[in-house]
Amino acid sequence: MGGGQVTSTHESSSTSFDAESDADGVAAASRHTMLSQVLTQASRLGVSIVLARLLTPQDFGVVAAGMVVMVVAWQLTDLGTSAVVIQRETVDDTLLSSLFFFNLLLGIFLGVLTVALAGPMANALGQPAAAPAIRALAAVSVLGAVGNMHHALLRRTMQFGRLATVNIANATVNGAVGIGLAFAGAGIWALVVGTLAGVAVSTGGAWLYVAWRPSPRFSLRRLREVGKFSINCFWSSALAVFFAQLDKVVISRMLGGAALGTYTVAQRTVSSPMNAVSATVSTVSFSAFAREQDNPETLRSGAIRATGVVALVVLPAMVGLAVLAEQAVLVVYGAQWEAAVPVVQVLAPVAIVQAVLSVTSSVMLAMGRSDWLYRWGLAxxxxxxxxxxxCSRWGLLGVSLGLAGVMVVLAPLEMKMSLSLIGMRLSTYLRPMLPMVLITAAMAAVARLAAGGTGLLGAGVVLQLIAGASAGVVAYAALIWHFGLPAVDDARRVLGRWARRR
Structure with a gap:
């Protein structure tokens, strides 16, 4: 459903864009994507740590304000067209070329608009000093538009090894340029120039790996064929991006630049490890689920297994981070960022919900219900x-708790609606996570006791962090091994051990 065969005089060309997938293929795709996500998130976190050590919270808030505008503008350049390429059963050159030139024109328009409105947007965010950074980051709209179709084709044909190489190159260049400029004293421009360099490399790499080139064909009729799905998908994605930036906008306007800088550091500390896993699973699962959209039983099994892998990693990482937040922030960022501790403690559990939600969102999108995602994004x-x-009247902690409350109330409702598309109850979907929740609770208790005990003995925060993290990792690994959870086997397959045996 949601992507019938496209009729075209160039129908034969569509076959070159199709690829079959099986369990080993999904495992290999997950492996490649995981590698790229780990390196990408590590690079972003590394740059954030370096900048946090070199910049004040106020300066960091200026960078964060510029990135808010850049992320939203970049999302707008796609307009849901990448999802169309991935979700439809067949695509051809006329459709791809039409989508490419549409994206390019939109990217140029958004780039020019961003430059023209940089000053007013910076003022609206309460950060006038961010205007130059916003103007420079406007180039991302054009660079992203040029590479959208090529990235989508890599995902459609399950070439996640090549996609991983492109993303790793992006992360490497971004990190190297950003950290190098930070040490050279470039200040906020370290992150700006690093981001631009990384996106340019990513686009160039995608063109290198994908043989398809846009032809001088542009068909409004073909665009209208995919318009409904594309627009709904765009609005759902745009609203998701806006919601992800909404907390920063509220903080910037209501609490100021220093508060925004503190919040951004806390959020990146939480989101980097979470995204490394959830982005991997959602990226691969959407492509795999789209190919099995007429097989509900396979989708039910795939959703449970994907969520198991997410929970296996994200649950202990986020709970452990919340338990050891004070030691982690002080050791990694320094005493000037102490205000980020309670924010990390609140956002870490929220990240668990977001990670699990990424799987059910992939189900909804694969089943062609981008309109449902749009409505949920609006909610x-x-x-x-x-x-x-x-909640902003209670400062950073109030905004964080408000965000947590929204996710706790709305996320289960969205999950339930997504799972109804494949005939699965929410309780059936979540039940396999219960053993991991109990094991994670035990791990958290061990980590907290180890860190607290080390502190009572007079050790500093560095030793407390090492003791707590080490004890938690050992306890979690021992419990997981003892109970032999199915998710461990799926994780092994992703890492390649079982893929080589079978």
Missing amino acids: YCLVGAVVMLM
Whole structure:
């Protein structure tokens, strides 16, 4: 459903864009994507740590304001067209070329618009000093538009090894340029120039790996064929991106640049490890689920297994981070960022919900219900804006708790609706996670006791962090090994051990 065969005079060309997938193929795709995500998130976190050591919270807030605009503008350049290429059963050159030139024109328009409105947007965010950075980051809209179709084709044909290489190159260049400029004293421009260099390399790499080139064909009729799905997908993605940036907008306007800088550091500390896993699973699962959209039993099994892998890693990472937040922030960032500790403690559990939600969102999108995702995105934005604005009177912690409340209330409802598309109950979907939740709780208790005990003996925060993290890792690994959870086998397959045996 949601992507019938495209009729075209160039129908034969569509076959070159199709690829079959099986369990080993999905495992290999997950392996490649995991590698790229780990390196990408490590690079971003590394740059953030270096900048946090060199910049004040106020300066970091200026960078964060510029990145808010860049992320939203970049999302707008796609307009849901990448999802169309991945989700449809067949695509051809006319459709691809039409989508490419549409993206390019839109990217140029958004780039020019961003440059023209950089000053007013910076003022609206309460960070006038961010205007130069916003103008420079406008180039991302054009660079991203040039590479959208090529990245989508890599995902459609399950060439995640090549996609991983492209993303790793992006992360490497971004990190090297950003950290190098930071040490050279470039300040906020370290992150700006690093981001631009990384996106340029990513686009160039995608063109290198994908043989397809746009031809001088542009068909409004073909665009209209995919318009409904594309627009709904765009609005759902755009609203998701806006919701992800909404907390920063509220903080920037209501609490100022220093608070925004502190919040951004806390959020990146939480999101980097979470994204490394959830982005891997959602990226691969959407492509795999789209190929099995007429097989509900396979989708049910795939959703449970994907969520198991996510929970296996994200649960202990986020709970452990929340338990050891004070030691981690002080050791990694320094005493000037101490205000980020309670924010990390609140956002870490929220990240668990977001990670699990990424799997069910892939189910909804693969089944062609981008309209449902759009409506849910709208609900998150409307409710989130009201709640976080009301909670901003209690500072950073209030906004964080408001965000947590919105996710706790709305996420289960969205999951339930997504799972109804494949005939699965929410309780059936979540039940396999219960053993991991109990094991993670035991791990958290061990980590907290180890860190606290080390502190009572007079050790500093570095030793407390090492003791707590080490004890937690050992306890979690021992419990997981003892109970032999199915998710461990799936994780092994992703890492390649079982893929070589079978």
